[in-house]
Amino acid sequence: MNAPLTPFLDTSDFPDLQALTDGFATQRQASRAQTDVPLAWRRERLTRLLSLIDTHGPALAQAVQADFGVRSEALTEVADFFVLRATIGQLLRQLPKWMKPQRVGTPIYLQPAHAYIQRQPLGVVGVIGPWNYPLQLTLGPLAAAWAAGNRVMMKPSELTPRTSALLAELLHQHFDRADVQVVLGGADVAQAFADLPFDHLFFTGSTLVGRKVAQAAARNLTPTTLELGGKSPCIVDASCDLSEAAVKILHGKLLNGGQTCIAPDYIFVPKGQEAALEQALRAALVRLFGTSPVGHPDYASIATDRHHQRLQTLLDEARSLGAEVRELCEADRGGVSAHPRQFAPVLVLQPPAESRLMQEEIFGPILPVLSYERFEDVVAYINARPRPLALYWFGKDQAACQRVLHHTVSGGVTVNDTLMHIAHKGLPFGGVGDSGWGAYHGEIGFLRFTHQKGVFVQSPWALGHWFYPPYGKRLAQLLSVLRRLM
Ligand code: NAD
Numbered sequence: 160m161n162a163p164l165t166p167f168l169d170t171s172d173f174p175d176l177q178a179l180t181d182g183f184a185t186q187r188q189a190s191r192a193q194t195d196v197p198l199a200w201r202r203e204r205l206t207r208l209l210s211l212i213d214t215h216g217p218a219l220a221q222a223v224q225a226d227f228g229v230r231s232e233a234l235t236e237v238a239d240f241f242v243l244r245a246t247i248g249q250l251l252r253q254l255p256k257w258m259k260p261q262r263v264g265t266p267i268y269l270q271p272a273h274a275y276i277q278r279q280p281l282g283v284v285g286v287i288g289p290w291n292y293p294l295q296l297t298l299g300p301l302a303a304a305w306a307a308g309n310r311v312m313m314k315p316s317e318l319t320p321r322t323s324a325l326l327a328e329l330l331h332q333h334f335d336r337a338d339v340q341v342v343l344g345g346a347d348v349a350q351a352f353a354d355l356p357f358d359h360l361f362f363t364g365s366t367l368v369g370r371k372v373a374q375a376a377a378r379n380l381t382p383t384t385l386e387l388g389g390k391s392p393c394i395v396d397a398s399c400d401l402s403e404a405a406v407k408i409l410h411g412k413l414l415n416g417g418q419t420c421i422a423p424d425y426i427f428v429p430k431g432q433e434a435a436l437e438q439a440l441r442a443a444l445v446r447l448f449g450t451s452p453v454g455h456p457d458y459a460s461i462a463t464d465r466h467h468q469r470l471q472t473l474l475d476e477a478r479s480l481g482a483e484v485r486e487l488c489e490a491d492r493g494g495v496s497a498h499p500r501q502f503a504p505v506l507v508l509q510p511p512a513e514s515r516l517m518q519e520e521i522f523g524p525i526l527p528v529l530s531y532e533r534f535e536d537v538v539a540y541i542n543a544r545p546r547p548l549a550l551y552w553f554g555k556d557q558a559a560c561q562r563v564l565h566h567t568v569s570g571g572v573t574v575n576d577t578l579m580h581i582a583h584k585g586l587p588f589g590g591v592g593d594s595g596w597g598a599y600h601g602e603i604g605f606l607r608f609t610h611q612k613g614v615f616v617q618s619p620w621a622l623g624h625w626f627y628p629p630y631g632k633r634l635a636q637l638l639s640v641l642r643r644l645m
Contacts, residue, residue: 175344176351182340183283183355186310189337190282190358196308201254204305204338208298209247211333216240219294219325226293226319228460229498234415239294242582246299249584249601250306257306257605260614268641271618279610280308282358285381287349287372289364290316290462291418291522296363296386297326301339303599304361307608310338314352317345318462350375357381359608363420364388365520366545366593384597384607386420387590388520391547393423393577394537394563395436396554404553404575405439406446408526411551411577413452413504416459417524418466421549421570423577424520425527427537433530437485437506440526444487444504451488452504452524454497461500461523470502470523473516477527482510534559538566545593546570551577570594 193200212219220232223239261276284304288297297315304311313330315323327341342352353360353372356379362372363386376383393408395401411423428436444452452458461467478484485506504524510516516527531537541547550569552560560574570590571580581588581600589598599607617623625637 175348179342179348179351179355182336182342183312185337186283186312186340190280190310194279196280198254198258201258201306201308202251204334205247205251205302207333208302208305209244211329212240212243212298215325215329219322219329222321222325223293223319225321226290227462228500229456230415230459231457234457234459235294238415239292239298242295243298243302245582245584246600246604247302250302250605253602253605254306257602261611267644269615269621269623271620272616273618274613274615277612277614278307278606279612281608281610282309284309284311284608285352285355285357285360286311286313287352287360287362287364288313288315290318291415291420293319293322294326300361300363300599300604303604304359304608305338307605309358309608312340312342312352312355312357314342314344314349317343317349354378359384361599361607362386366595369595384599385590385595386588386597386599387548387593387595388420388522389545389548389590389594390424390517390520391421391549391551391569392425392427392537392541393551394427394553395429395432396552396556396559397429397432398554398556398559400555401432401435401439402442405436405443407576408551408553409440409443409447409504412526413447413458413524414578416461416502417504418459418462418522419578421578421581422522423526423549423551424547425517425529427529427531427540430530430532433508433528436528440506441487448488453488453501455501458501460498461502464500466523467500467502470521470525473514473519473521473523474505474507474525477507477510477514477516480511480514482514482516482527483508534562538563541567546591548590548594549573549578549580568592570598 220235223235224230224232258278263274263276265272265274286297286300293316297313301311301313315326323343327343330339330341342348353375360376360381361384362369366387369385369387373383373385395404408423448455448458474484487504487506502524507516507525507527509529510527546568548570550567550572552563552574554560564572568591571588573580580586584601587598587603588600589595597607
């Protein structure tokens with residue numbers, strides 16, 4: 160008897176649910192009808208996706224800009240399209256190699272058999288995306304999942320409605336729904352989406368929602384990748400060139416208005432260097448945005464009024480708990496046309512550990528600064544908290560750098576810069592612990608969406624029958640010889 164495809168979905172929840180389950184059934188059928196997905200199928204879809212980006216990139220970037228308020232098209236070009244082009248280019252080049260069966264050596268007691276790993280598509284992959292990089296974080300997983308030969312259903316964020324609607328329109332116009340389907344809607348739709356019995360569910364978003372996704376997926380035994388958030392520390396070592404570091408720290412912090420999962424969340428600075436760091440950060444701000452980012456077209460606004468209000472609340476609470484707030488520029492530009500949601504960057508000196516600012520991922524241009532005297536205290540602070548998605552270290556002292564790398568655990572690390580580990584196609588990108596599980600990018604991303612099937616091919620000259628009962632002296636002698644060879 161066939162089990163129902165969607166056992167945990169109650170179709171009375173909302174009217175479009177039938178369309179959702181029908182869409183899933185179409186993809187599942189297509190994936191089961193073609194388990195061996197040829198290179199040409201994969202390449203053709205990736206190439207078409209690339210040309211969709213080339214043709215409709217400007218319209219998509221305008222949609223992102225309209226959703227945010229201020230989000231320059233150049234930023235979307237760099238942070239979304241450039242990354243996507245690099246990803247797809249690598250997939251197209253490397254696919255023939257990555258798809259090949261991987262020969263593995265055979266231990267002496269199994270010879271002369273041979274064995275290999277067959278790389279197969281998983282089937283139907285669900286992708287749930289966030290709003291902050293709404294194109295990179297939906298189309299990137301789509302490309303990797305297609306490269307691995309899967310069908311993909313995607314639920315982009317409701318907080319970038321124009322972008323998500325255009326994405327749905329374009330993907331449905333250019334591709335068959337058996338290959339990709341976009342499902343639009345808010346948290347209720349997302350919840351129903353996560354209840355579908357995907358062969359893999361790839362989620363990018365907050366740790367809070369990630370927990371719900373993991374629970375929903377567990378009911379179907381659906382494996383997940385959770386790309387979550389967290390508080391990524393940035394350690395300034397005493398051996399650091401402050402003015403060089405300040406530009407890189409501020410660039411990482413202010414990119415997309417601070418709304419980047421791997422933005423440096425807070426800084427550790429050696430005691431006594433606080434004033435020098437503040438001065439270097441002020442100079443860095445001028446270098447990046449002139450007199451002020453507020454009113455600058457390259458400084459993204461906070462995505463919604465609710466998120467803007469939350470940042471203000473975090474700041475007010477830290478101030479009320481005794482932290483010193485230092486404006487890095489004037490929030491009121493007196494006549495210069497600024498978007499009301501462009502949040503002026505601020506430093507918050509020594510915020511208390513119990514403040515929301517130091518408890519929650521900030522996701523905005525507020526930069527807490529904590530002083531330290533001993534390296535051990537920095538490590539103890541980091542290790543007492545949930546494992547971060549990223550960690551940054553600035554300095555010249557290689558031994559100190561190695562100590563941090565060996566004594567902390569984070570999703571990824573960039574030394575003497577911020578963000579850059581995400582851009583390296585050879586590095587796995589993902590979190591650990593509360594910042595997520597599973598990684599993607601490059602071959603690791605291809606394997607994330609691939610079943611690695613072990614295949615053992617027996618030889619006609621195999622001696623396997625020597626291990627069969629009835630057991631006796633011959634087996635004992637054989638085991639004694641093999642024991643010496645192992
Ligand atoms: P979010 O968790 O609020 O939403 C993400 C997606 O989940 C949206 O599409 C939403 O509709 C959906 N969703 C909401 N409720 C759901 C439910 N019950 N079940 C299934 N899906 C549900 O995150 P956000 O605000 O869009 O994004 C910001 C967060 O994402 C930050 O924490 C940031 O650090 C993180 N993030 C992580 C990465 C990464 O690669 N690790 C990248 C970007 C953003």
